[in-house]
Structures are given as C-alpha cells and as structure tokens.
Amino acid sequence: MASRGSFSNKLGFILAAAGSAVGLGNIWKFPFEVGNGGGAAFVVLYLTFCFILCFPVMITEIAIGRKTSLNPVGAFSALGFKNWNIVGKLGLFCGVLILSFYNVVAGWAFGYFIEMLMGNFEIGQAFGEYIKDIFKVGAYAIVFMFSTAFIVSKGISGGIEKAAKILMPTLIVMILGLVVYAMTLPNAMKGISFYLVPEFSEIDMGVIGGALRQAFFSLSLGMGALITYGSYVGKDDNIVSSAAYITLMDVGIAFIAGLMIFPFVAFNLGGDMQQVTEPGFGGPGLIFVTLPGVFENIGGVLGILVGSFFFLLLSFAALTSTVSLLEVPVAYVVDEHKVGRTKAVWLVAGVIFLIGIPSLLSGGYSEFFSNFSRIIGVADTIDADFLSFVAATADVLLLLGGCLIVFFAGYIWKKHNLNAEIAQGYKGYDNSFVKTFLNFAITILCPILLALLFVMVLLNNFFGISII
Numbered sequence: 001m002a003s004r005g006s007f008s009n010k011l012g013f014i015l016a017a018a019g020s021a022v023g024l025g026n027i028w029k030f031p032f033e034v035g036n037g038g039g040a041a042f043v044v045l046y047l048t049f050c051f052i053l054c055f056p057v058m059i060t061e062i063a064i065g066r067k068t069s070l071n072p073v074g075a076f077s078a079l080g081f082k083n084w085n086i087v088g089k090l091g092l093f094c095g096v097l098i099l100s101f102y103n104v105v106a107g108w109a110f111g112y113f114i115e116m117l118m119g120n121f122e123i124g125q126a127f128g129e130y131i132k133d134i135f136k137v138g139a140y141a142i143v144f145m146f147s148t149a150f151i152v153s154k155g156i157s158g159g160i161e162k163a164a165k166i167l168m169p170t171l172i173v174m175i176l177g178l179v180v181y182a183m184t185l186p187n188a189m190k191g192i193s194f195y196l197v198p199e200f201s202e203i204d205m206g207v208i209g210g211a212l213r214q215a216f217f218s219l220s221l222g223m224g225a226l227i228t229y230g231s232y233v234g235k236d237d238n239i240v241s242s243a244a245y246i247t248l249m250d251v252g253i254a255f256i257a258g259l260m261i262f263p264f265v266a267f268n269l270g271g272d273m274q275q276v277t278e279p280g281f282g283g284p285g286l287i288f289v290t291l292p293g294v295f296e297n298i299g300g301v302l303g304i305l306v307g308s309f310f311f312l313l314l315s316f317a318a319l320t321s322t323v324s325l326l327e328v329p330v331a332y333v334v335d336e337h338k339v340g341r342t343k344a345v346w347l348v349a350g351v352i353f354l355i356g357i358p359s360l361l362s363g364g365y366s367e368f369f370s371n372f373s374r375i376i377g378v379a380d381t382i383d384a385d386f387l388s389f390v391a392a393t394a395d396v397l398l399l400l401g402g403c404l405i406v407f408f409a410g411y412i413w414k415k416h417n418l419n420a421e422i423a424q425g426y427k428g429y430d431n432s433f434v435k436t437f438l439n440f441a442i443t444i445l446c447p448i449l450l451a452l453l454f455v456m457v458l459l460n461n462f463f464g465i466s467i468i
C-alpha cells in the first residue's frame, strides 16, 4: 500500500473525488443539456437519477477499490473473478476516450481565460474560427495535459489531494461570487424560471436519456475512476457518508452553476429563453459563444475581471477532473505492468494526447473529422463532429459500465461481501435503512433500470430510434 500512496484522510479523499466529479460536466455540459432537455424538467430527472441510481453505483465503486487497493482491471481479478476484469478494461478504455476529448475542451476554456484577460470579447462571435485554429487550441491542449500530468506525477497525497485542497475551495468561492453577480443582471429571473419551473410535457426519451447520461458523466461513474480513488482510501473511513458528500457537492455545484449561467444567458438573449431550446443554439458552444458577449456588455475592467474569472474557474474545475481521468490508466500501468509512476504518467499522458488529435481537428479544421458522425451514418441525435461522437460513445459506455459494476457486486462478488466492506468504518450499517436500500438497489433497481436505459439511450442516440 505504501508504495502506491494513499489519501491522507477522509477530507482529502472527498475533495479529490468531488474534484473529479465537478468539472466541465457541471459548468459546460450541464447548461446545454438543460437547454436541449427543455429546462427544469431535465433538472428534476437529473437530480432523481443522481440520488436513486447513481449513489449506489458510487458506493459500490469505492468499496471495490478500497477492498482490493487496486486499479479497476486488477480489482476484479483480485476479488477472484478474472473474467470480469473486462469491465475494468472497458472502464479504462472509456476513461481514455473521455480524457482525449475532455482535454481539448479544457484547452478551449484555458485559452478563453487568456483571451478574456486581454479583453478580447469578440472571441465569442469568433468561436468557430477559434476552434479551427488548431495550432492555438493545440498549444492550449498541450499546456492542459502537461499540467494534469504534472499533478498526477506528484502522487496521491502530494499531487492529486493537494491540488484538490487548493482548487476546490477556490472554485466554490468563485462560483458563489459569480452567482451573486449574475442575479443582479436584467432579465436574470427569466433565466431562473426557465431553469427551475418544470414543463413536464417536455419529457421524452431524449430528455430521460440525456439526464441519465449527464448524471453518470457528472458523477464520474461507470469507468472506475472511483474504484481507483477508492483504492487509496483508509480502511476506517465511512464509504457511505463520503459518497453522500461527493454526490451532494457535485449536484450542488451543477445546480449553482445553472443559477449563474441561465441569468447570464437570459441577459444576453434579452429574456427570450425559447431560443436556448432551438436546435443549433445550444450545444458545446453555448457558454463559449454566449458568455463573452455578456462580459462585453458588462464592459470595462469589470467585464475583463468577471470574464477571466469565469474561464479560470472553468479551467480549475476541469483540471481536478482531468487529473482523475489520467490517474485511472496510470494506476493500471503502475499496478499491472510495474512501471514507475513518473514514467507511467508521461507515457500515458502523451498517448492520450495523440488519441485526442482527431477531436482537436474536428472543430472545422478537418472536413472528415468535423462531419464524422454523418459520414459514418450515425443518426443526427448526435452532433456531426468527432468530439461529440466520442463524447456520446463514452456516455453510453458509462451506463453500461455502471450497470455491469452493480450487477457484479450484487450477483458475482455477492452482496454480503460488499456489505462487509462498507460496514468497515460505518458502525451502525448492519441495522440501517441505508443497507436495505443499497441491497435492493444493487440487486434489483440499478441493474434492471440501467440495462433498460442503456439499450434505450443507445438506440436513441446512435440510431435515432425512440421507444417512448
């Protein structure tokens, strides 16, 4: 254990895991998914999924990690089920896919921080041109991968935990400051009511699937990120309460991010929120196109300050997530191939950067990668560019991974083993309601619903077939 490293205490773990969860998913993806999903109805579904379906998956992942003190691939083998390490491999693959495109978007965000500092508010209108300029965005992506690798190379307590302990509180303070400011803008309340007053007639398969995908992605579930972080958790920590804090922080920050973004968007649209739901308006560009205009309207030094502050915040949030994404394959290479951490980190980071190049080219620079989904004949429920295609693929794989992990815990490893691991560090667990709910969730609720929803999302996203 000593040579693998560990978190120094429960708070360190919670902050690092919340750092993994809170990221571009909360601040970049959540608002445009809410826009696509028609507003508040999406939010209600998302919250329900987080607490009912995702929370049990999170506890299971952490418990598997802590029990085995290993990466996701090694963990399944160490529990005695070598064939099941395919689930770990699937997670590893999925993590590599996510980091490959996520790093590109994180690079955009970091680049926007620099542009805002220079007072370049026109960048929002020129977003299309900006992401086409692959030397510029490529350089930002390199800087981002480099920073991620640097932190991961410093190890668990000295790198990942330390970064989270600085970045997470900073992020929370920044985001609260921006919410207070956003609320003072004209039309702020129109944005808030779009966000918070549900229109249940809007719910269809696209909205349900979108909310579930968002819940999984946002909580970093289904690919073993939390198996990996769980492997560095102390034996006397309470897994259930840690998972509760992580979930609450992630959901809380996504929710608060909405309170910041929607007033900004409403301000920019003069209160006409209908536009947000129109195809082509939202999408990956939503905050990159809309927000610079808001900061320009604020004007002057204040505009520069608020704008650069926002994109710095986004970069910080992304960094604690890219760190967790890189840690998964690194832990695998260190544990299973006995390579030293530093060497493993730089090697894996380099390879994943290369895998991300098609995503980097898919913002208009390469015709082929920019129209990838249409060229290979995927339904137009997914945006045409390669980056969106990879993101959508990863999303469905997370659902599959989550489903297999709970199924494994419930029926293969068996729930009494899971319960025994959770009971360590949680005194009253054996007679608790949490135990009853969790056992029901991992044997019945989650495997069935996740399997069903996985198939439905797959059909809907990739083939345009909608069952409801």
Ligand code: PHE
Pocket (backbone or CB within 6 Å): 020, 021, 022, 023, 024, 025, 026, 098, 217, 218, 219, 220, 221, 223, 225, 321, 322, 324, 325
């Ligand atoms: N949860 C992160 C976010 O919301 C993304 C992520 C997914 C990180 C999966 C790790 C694993 O931005």
